[in-house]
Amino acid sequence: MGKQPEKIWEEIQRHQKNVRFSDFCKVIEWFGFEHKGGKGSHRTFFKEAIREILDIQPFDKEAKPYQIKQLIRLVKEYSLKGGKK
Helix, strand or coil: CCCCHHHHHHHHHHCCCCCEHHHHHHHHHHCCCEECCCCCCCEEEECCCCCCCEEECCECCECCHHHHHHHHHHHHHCCCCCCCC
């Protein structure tokens, strides 16, 4: 089954490196973003009431640190809560 998104989020906040891309996607969806497609390895996520989109892609099966920081910034800026739509 893998790690729960809340545990992954705790780890991400401490270390923005060496995060599996699939785990990062779980966390994004846990915060209520919806996967709306993408091309190739890119995945695009949207969330109602947030103007910014998350367009992410893996680097050697890991999430890119700058994209992790982008999610952290959005969570803080919009006071997002995990597990909610």
